[in-house]
Amino acid sequence: MKPVIALVGRPNVGKSTLFNQLTRSRDALVADLPGLTRDRQYGTGRVGGFGYMLVDTGGLSGEAETLDTLMARQTRQAIQEADLVLFLVDGRDGLTAADEAIATELRGFGKPVLLVLNKTDGVDPDAAAAEFHALGLGNPLPIAAAHGRGIAGLMQTVKGHLPHLEDPEDEEKERWPGIRIAFVGRPNAGKSTLVNRILGEERLLASDIPGTTRDSVYVPFERDGQVYTLIDTAGVRRRARVKETVEKFSVVKTLQAVEAAHVVIFLLDARQGVAEQDAHLLGMVLEAGRALVVAVNKWDGLTPEARDRVRADVALKLPFLDFAEYRFISALHGTGVGDLFGAVQRAHEAAAVKVSTGELTRLLERAVSEHQPPLVRGRRIKLRYAHQGGRNPPVFVIHGNQTERLPGSYKRYLSNFFRQQLQLVGTPIRMEFRTGENPYADRRNTLTPRQQHKRKRLMRHIKKKGR
Numbered sequence: 001m002k003p004v005i006a007l008v009g010r011p012n013v014g015k016s017t018l019f020n021q022l023t024r025s026r027d028a029l030v031a032d033l034p035g036l037t038r039d040r041q042y043g044t045g046r047v048g049g050f051g052y053m054l055v056d057t058g059g060l061s062g063e064a065e066t067l068d069t070l071m072a073r074q075t076r077q078a079i080q081e082a083d084l085v086l087f088l089v090d091g092r093d094g095l096t097a098a099d100e101a102i103a104t105e106l107r108g109f110g111k112p113v114l115l116v117l118n119k120t121d122g123v124d125p126d127a128a129a130a131e132f133h134a135l136g137l138g139n140p141l142p143i144a145a146a147h148g149r150g151i152a153g154l155m156q157t158v159k160g161h162l163p164h165l166e167d168p169e170d171e172e173k174e175r176w177p178g179i180r181i182a183f184v185g186r187p188n189a190g191k192s193t194l195v196n197r198i199l200g201e202e203r204l205l206a207s208d209i210p211g212t213t214r215d216s217v218y219v220p221f222e223r224d225g226q227v228y229t230l231i232d233t234a235g236v237r238r239r240a241r242v243k244e245t246v247e248k249f250s251v252v253k254t255l256q257a258v259e260a261a262h263v264v265i266f267l268l269d270a271r272q273g274v275a276e277q278d279a280h281l282l283g284m285v286l287e288a289g290r291a292l293v294v295a296v297n298k299w300d301g302l303t304p305e306a307r308d309r310v311r312a313d314v315a316l317k318l319p320f321l322d323f324a325e326y327r328f329i330s331a332l333h334g335t336g337v338g339d340l341f342g343a344v345q346r347a348h349e350a351a352a353v354k355v356s357t358g359e360l361t362r363l364l365e366r367a368v369s370e371h372q373p374p375l376v377r378g379r380r381i382k383l384r385y386a387h388q389g390g391r392n393p394p395v396f397v398i399h400g401n402q403t404e405r406l407p408g409s410y411k412r413y414l415s416n417f418f419r420q421q422l423q424l425v426g427t428p429i430r431m432e433f434r435t436g437e438n439p440y441a442d443r444r445n446t447l448t449p450r451q452q453h454k455r456k457r458l459m460r461h462i463k464k465k466g467r
Helices: 013-022 069-081 097-109 126-133 152-159 169-173 191-199 247-258 276-288 303-318 337-351 357-370 408-422 448-467
Strands: 004-009 041-045 052-056 084-090 113-118 179-185 217-223 225-230 263-269 291-297 325-328 383-390 395-401 429-433
Touching: 004 097, 004 113, 013 041, 013 052, 013 084, 013 113, 041 276, 052 084, 069 097, 069 383, 084 097, 084 152, 097 126, 097 395, 113 152, 113 337, 152 263, 152 408, 179 191, 179 247, 179 276, 179 337, 191 263, 191 337, 247 276, 263 276, 263 337, 276 291, 291 303, 291 337, 291 357, 291 408, 291 448, 357 408, 408 429
Parallel strands: 004 052, 004 084, 084 113, 179 225, 179 263, 263 291, 291 325, 395 429
Antiparallel strands: 041 052, 217 225, 383 395
């Protein structure tokens, strides 16, 4: 499992800025305004050469009773679910009473804590760090999150405090062999019922009461000679509806299950329709790059008109899932459940596809010949060759010039072209564009004597017209 790292500190010390740096995203709002972050924000990253899950939190004021009591409660829950805490302090403000109170509170959780000294740009890091030794949390690690300085060194230190990261992929293979399938969805969508139907026994507790499953459950399974590991996850509700503390951990467990899986079967409740929370959870699955099969559950008993409405609702609200296979099932009665495994196999094979550089380059040439890239400032964008940069999900890297100017519409065209030609069903694909360095970018041409003479004549002409 990926470790969970929580970012903790006073308001406006740069937690959300560091979150965006470590997740290579802009998911967290950043502004010079204390208290902008209210709820816990989750993200994944690989800065430092290892995978982790990151939790951004609201600020802790260090006071017992304040207007921000609910924010503090969210932060404390994030600390409880974390494997490591990064305690951010402000190098410009210096040590405050609130920092001392937060440090005292962190010791009570018994979690490993690293003290991170942010906003050290423009100041002497050693002088700024001197007073923070009084907190007794070890040497402060100086960074400038806004400019990305010190981040690599920070993550190497973080890695040293997480020794169980030696090779998590091999550990997952050993513990849970075969194709790992995670069942994800809102509460009461039928995840546990579907796993029980696949197993042919009441292996998991299933009930009409939402939230029956509290933790991710791994179940080995074999079908037609293929080994699987089925992962039943807790349903994730909107934060406003979560009341019990134990349920607040379900989002971390679900995210970890998605990261551990090869294929995700996402369950939609046909009788409830597609909710905003479904789209949010599907976005988390796509961000993790997992192969996907969408199972529309509770299909039995619906009238033809109701089924048409469900199909229209799915097409309207989930257009970004055009690559995924849909299966209409009834987990309770077993209708269509057997068809899920064919879709899982196709999605898994597509996610693990391996394509040679020659074949990808030929496909790129065909795509460009059928639809040329646009002109930018009178120059045609040239795409020269392509190669594969990774699997699960497939990553295709395209090299050329001015690739940073490619419009989003053309990038989508290339993505769809590669998907159709390679027949990749059930897996997202990622496109990366790289521009080669121009060796003459910083060199100026030396003018010949004739060109210098012409330039002088032109300048004299311009000066005369200016008079």
